[in-house]
Structure formats: C-alpha cells, structure tokens
Amino acid sequence: MTSIVADERRGSALPASVRTFLSRRSSLMPTFAALAIFIVLLVGAQLYFGNFITPQNMSSLLLDNAFLLILAVGMTFVIVTGGIDLSVGSVLALTGILCAKLLADGVSPYLVVPLTILVGAAVGLVIGVLVQYFDVQPFIASLAGLFLARGLAYVVSLKSIRVEHSGVLWLESTRFSIGDWYITPTGIIALLVVLIGAFVMVATRFGRTVYAVGGSESSARLMGLNVGRTKVLVYVISGTCGGLAGLVLTAYSGAGYPRNGIGTELDVIAAVVIGGTLLSGGTGYVLGSMIGVFVYGTIKTVISFLGAEQSWTRISIGLLLLLFIVVQRVIVFRSESRR
Amino acid sequence: MTRLMKHRLFWPVSCLLALIILNTVVRPQFIKITVLDGKLYGAPIDILRQSAPLMLVSLGMTLVIATRGIDLSVGAVMAISGAVTLTIIDGSSSPGSVGTVLMAMAAGVALAFAFGVWNGFLVAVLKIQPIIATLVLMMAGRGVALLITGGFITTVVSRPLKYVASGYLMFIPFAFVIAVVAIAVVAVVERRTALGVLTEAVGINPEASRLAGVRSRGIVFGAYIASGTLAGIAGIIYSSNIMAADANAAGELIELYAILAVVLGGTSLLGGKFSIAGTVIGVLIIQTLDSTVLFLGVPSADKPVVFALVVIVVVLVQSPRVHRTARAVLRRSRTGGPPARTEPQKVSV
Numbered sequence: 219m220t221s222i223v224a225d226e227r228r229g230s231a232l233p234a235s236v237r238t239f240l241s242r243r244s245s246l247m248p249t250f251a252a253l254a255i256f257i258v259l260l261v262g263a264q265l266y267f268g269n270f271i272t273p274q275n276m277s278s279l280l281l282d283n284a285f286l287l288i289l290a291v292g293m294t295f296v297i298v299t300g301g302i303d304l305s306v307g308s309v310l311a312l313t314g315i316l317c318a319k320l321l322a323d324g325v326s327p328y329l330v331v332p333l334t335i336l337v338g339a340a341v342g343l344v345i346g347v348l349v350q351y352f353d354v355q356p357f358i359a360s361l362a363g364l365f366l367a368r369g370l371a372y373v374v375s376l377k378s379i380r381v382e383h384s385g386v387l388w389l390e391s392t393r394f395s396i397g398d399w400y401i402t403p404t405g406i407i408a409l410l411v412v413l414i415g416a417f418v419m420v421a422t423r424f425g426r427t428v429y430a431v432g433g434s435e436s437s438a439r440l441m442g443l444n445v446g447r448t449k450v451l452v453y454v455i456s457g458t459c460g461g462l463a464g465l466v467l468t469a470y471s472g473a474g475y476p477r478n479g480i481g482t483e484l485d486v487i488a489a490v491v492i493g494g495t496l497l498s499g500g501t502g503y504v505l506g507s508m509i510g511v512f513v514y515g516t517i518k519t520v521i522s523f524l525g526a527e528q529s530w531t532r533i534s535i536g537l538l539l540l541l542f543i544v545v546q547r548v549i550v551f552r553s554e555s556r557r
Numbered sequence: 558m559t560r561l562m563k564h565r566l567f568w569p570v571s572c573l574l575a576l577i578i579l580n581t582v583v584r585p586q587f588i589k590i591t592v593l594d595g596k597l598y599g600a601p602i603d604i605l606r607q608s609a610p611l612m613l614v615s616l617g618m619t620l621v622i623a624t625r626g627i628d629l630s631v632g633a634v635m636a637i638s639g640a641v642t643l644t645i646i647d648g649s650s651s652p653g654s655v656g657t658v659l660m661a662m663a664a665g666v667a668l669a670f671a672f673g674v675w676n677g678f679l680v681a682v683l684k685i686q687p688i689i690a691t692l693v694l695m696m697a698g699r700g701v702a703l704l705i706t707g708g709f710i711t712t713v714v715s716r717p718l719k720y721v722a723s724g725y726l727m728f729i730p731f732a733f734v735i736a737v738v739a740i741a742v743v744a745v746v747e748r749r750t751a752l753g754v755l756t757e758a759v760g761i762n763p764e765a766s767r768l769a770g771v772r773s774r775g776i777v778f779g780a781y782i783a784s785g786t787l788a789g790i791a792g793i794i795y796s797s798n799i800m801a802a803d804a805n806a807a808g809e810l811i812e813l814y815a816i817l818a819v820v821l822g823g824t825s826l827l828g829g830k831f832s833i834a835g836t837v838i839g840v841l842i843i844q845t846l847d848s849t850v851l852f853l854g855v856p857s858a859d860k861p862v863v864f865a866l867v868v869i870v871v872v873l874v875q876s877p878r879v880h881r882t883a884r885a886v887l888r889r890s891r892t893g894g895p896p897a898r899t900e901p902q903k904v905s906v
Contacts, residue, residue, distance in 0.1 A: 302688070304813075348869070348872065351878060352872065352873060352876040352878055352879065353876055353877055353878065354872045354876065355826050355827075357627070357688075357816070357826065358816075358817075358820060358826065358868065358872055359872070361813055361816070361817070361868065362865050362868040362869050362872070363865075364813070364861075364865075365861040365862070365864045365865035365868065366861070366862060366865035366866075366869075368861045369858075369859055369860065369861030369862030369863070369864070369865060370862060372856075372858035372859060372861070372862075373858075373859055373862065376858055476858075484692065484695065484696055487692065488692070488696060491689060497686050497688065497689050498686060527703065527704070527708055529699070529700035529701075529703035529704055529708065530700060530704075531700070532696050532697060532699060532700035533696075533697045533700035533701060533704075535696055535697075536693045536694070536695075536696040536697025536698075536700070537693075537697065539689070539692065539693050539696065540679075540693045543685050543686075543689050543690065543693070544683065544685070547683055547684065547685055
C-alpha cells in the first residue's frame, strides 16, 4: 500500500506524459539510472580534476574498452535469455593468442581473422549445444567452456607472442581524427557491433524471440517459437563476440597472451547488469550494456587519475553493482506489488 | 547389481576408484603409504592434506546450493581471511607465540563469518539473486584483500601457523583433521537434526515450504554464514601452506572447483537434495585428478583442458537425453525389436 501512495505522491509532481512513459517503460529505469551515473561521474571528475573531459581522454575511453564493449554485447544476448556465459574471458585469451601465433607463423591475415572468430563461435556452439540439448545448466556448461578455452590457450603458447603484422596493427594505430577527437578501427568495430546488436535485439524476429525466451521459456515454446535454435544461437553470438574481442585486444596490446582476460567475464557481467539487464532474463538493452561498459571504464580512469591503487576499481565496481541490484530489486518489487 | 548402480554415489565412487587404479597402474608407488617418525607419508596422504581447503569450501557450497543458491565469493573470502590473519601476525611483536596466531586466526574467521552474514542478508532478506549478490563480494573482496596487504605478498615466519597446514596430529596431517572435523560437524548438524530436511525443502520449493511453516529465511541465512566461515578457515589453511598472504592467488577459481565438486558428487545445481558424502568424494576426485595430471606428465598448463573434458563427460553422463538414448540402444540390442517408446518431452513450468 505504501508504495502506491508514494507512487501517486511522486506522480503528481510529474506531467502526465512522463508518468505514462515511466509506468510503461519501467524496465528502462535502470538503464537511465546508469546513464545518470555515467554523466554524474563525468561531470564530477571534470569538476574535480579540471581536465577530465578532454577529447583525448574521451576518445581513449572507447579505445581502451573496445574489447569489453564487444564482449558485453554478446553477454547481453545470453543474459536476456536467462543464461550466463562464463567463458568469454578465456575465449578472449584463446582467440587472441591463436591469432598472434598464426600471424607469427606467417599465415595470411585474410585466413587468420575469420578463423579466430570461427574458433570463438565454435566454443559458443559447444556451450549452446550442452545447454539446449543436454539440459546442462548454463553456469556449468560455460564453466566447461572456460576451462576448455583457457587450457587450449596454454596449449597454443605459454608465452606472450608479439604481433608484427602491419595489417593487424593498422587496426589500432590508425587514428581518424576530427580536431583532437579520434577513433581507431577497433573503436569503429566495437561501435558497429553495438549497433548491429541493438538492431537485432530491437527490430528482428530473432531479437523478439530472445526476449520471449527470457520472459518465459515454456510460454515461448507454446507460442511456437523456436526456443532451441535461439538458445544455441545466443551462445554462438557470445562466442563470436569473444573471438572478435580477442582479435581487437591483440591489436590493442600488440601481442597475444594466454593469461589475458582472467576474471574479465565478471567485469562484463557487472557492466551488463549496471547497464540495466536483469540476470533473471527477459529484460535488457544492448545500448544499456554499452553505458555499463563506459561507467566501468570511467571509474577505472578516475582511479588512475587519482593515483590510487587499481584494487579500488574492483571495490567501486562491486559497490556500484550492489547499488544497482538493490535499485533493480526495488523496481521489481514495486511492479510486483502493483499487480 | 542394478540396485548398486542405481545408488546415487555409484558414479562418483567408480570415477574416484578408476582414477586411483589408473594412477596405481601407471606408477605403482602411488598407493604406497610409509610411516616415518610417527607420521604418514605417500601420495594418497598428500592428496588428503592438499584437499583440505577445497573440502571446507565445497562443504559450505553444498549447503548453499541445496537452498537453490550459489556462493561465488568464497575465493575472495579466502583471500581476505588469509590477508587479515597474516597481517595481524606480521604486525605483532611475537609472531611465533600460539596466542598471537590463535587470535589472528580468530579475527580472520570472524571477518569471514561477517561476510557470510552479508551474503545471507542480500540473499535471504533483500531477495537478490544469489549469483549476483555474491558476485558483489567476489569483485570487491579481492580488492579489499589487496588493500589489507597493501598490495604486497605478506610473508611471515611462525611455527604455530605453519603447523596448521604442514603439521601432524598423531599420524595424520592436521589440515586433514580440520577437514574431517568440519565434515563431521556439518553431517551431524544437517543429518541428525531436521535442519537437513528443512534445507532440502527450501531448495525444492521455497514457496511451498514457506506455506508449510518452514522458516526459509533463517535457513538460507545459515547456509551463507556456514559457507563464509568455512571459506575463512580454508583461507587460513591456504596461507599457512605457503606461509604468505597472496591476495591475488589465494582461492583463485576455487569457487568454480567447489561448484564442480558439488555437482560431481551428485547434488543438483537446481537445489534440493544434497549429499555431503557425494561432495567429499567430488573433492577427492578433483584433487586426485589434479595429481594424476601431474603424474602422467601432462604439462600443468594443460590441466584446464583435462578438467574441461571431465566436466563435459560428467554432465553428459548425468544428462537425461543421453540416458534415454543409452536405454533405447540397450533395449534394441537386447530384443532386436523396434526402438523404445520415447518418453514425453518435459515442459518446464
């Protein structure tokens, strides 16, 4: 009862159109909250440091987090269906080291690039088949994927391998600049992945099926939707994104390293949740995940600006995550009590 | 024979036996246990000794999973309790005295207990999904541990602390004694009282058990507290083993191995029925597999591949689809008749 009273009191202060929008789009609220926090972070950092919102700093935000952005898009698909993919950090390492190794062996990049992405997709396919056709829980199936990809990465090479190939390094070193703003091909790839992901989620039949499966799998099945194919495909998408991210990270760091991306899956999950995707499935936005990644990246930059230890990054992300899940919990609780 | 095969510990036990036999065939001295100075030595003893941290963590994880939960924060809690304990010992004037070490360990375990309460509060009171509620501590915890140790690996010289992981009580490694005591306590509390049944009830159907008057909140709370506390003890054993608090490496990936041990032992991640004996065997399988990989000369870097294959095989063996196919193939080969009637596809509600 109290929540309804509070609702009306708050509602009376807002114009009717805003009120309708809020009640229809209550699932968008966490994403708006993330956007608000992102803006507050930027403005606060600018006021504190005085030189935070500079073209260089903002451009490098995209550059430094390009691989995370790509992973977050794939993870959003998986989480919206109600699953989880723990393997992305390892897939990132596997495809990165594989790409570096093949290039070092003199294989043509026209072969290497598609191959690395395919390897990522293959790991995703294994997880998806385990989840869908063998009734393995996503947590355990992707755990197997995590071990498998990490182990294979060590099999490819135990040491870091430098990338000398100019074509791959071009992805990173080229800067298309307008004034002091710049964007690298890796940044363009990341933004393209976000755009394609957002388009697929919002405007295609497959995207709607993803939401339907996450909302209620049995209802989706009874509606005649192809649940099995969708559930396998989201893991393939996540694996493909993992492969692409491995490529981007290799270009970014100029080397492949088999111990890359340990714990990255947690960063990605945290970013996706901060961006407003519910882990229970059914709700979530690719663009929200993008904001989540930017919030993560900004916190990291702020902490390095402060000169504080990087362990504070994890602590503040943890606290932010806590804030968001409590906010989400309140929203879900209120929509349940309204029913 | 079929009754034996139907027993839910049949597959885990045969898996463990197969591993032991494999080791013994490849390296006959594997199974040899010698007594020296009134202490037991040998590969099996090493496995028991090294399995102690994972055993403690997995016991707590079993209880949490039985309530339909999951505790991802155990590795971080291990790192924190180890960091606190060693920092206190390092800062004290007499790192060698038993009193100091006991007090430091009590502080570490108390902090771990507090983190268990924290997780329990998020899950049982705020009703946040366990995986995400414990993810908070998993992310932040390692950062906290790094702050406690100041970003360094704290090393200490302290005989009483060394005793925890490397000492012997009578013939038996002390770490294993701790594990056995923990197993006994959990088993008695869960199986000799109604608590175990109530835990399973909460895991099988939280709503129904609430309507039946089960106080699910307290039970879920208790499971996370147990998990946190046991992880704290595990953290102390871990840092006693290397005599250092390594905030990054302590308990790395242990949450995944613990979950694996629980699942190998036949407890479903969907909650409900749990088996403490199964978890114990699951832990021993993982630890034996770990040693086996080394014995067989597989580079330790390739270990994850072996583990991945084991996980895949185990989940496939447990999968209903594989069971159906296997039954159908068996029946067809026996009768030569038409394939067996396929069971109706289950629709989850």
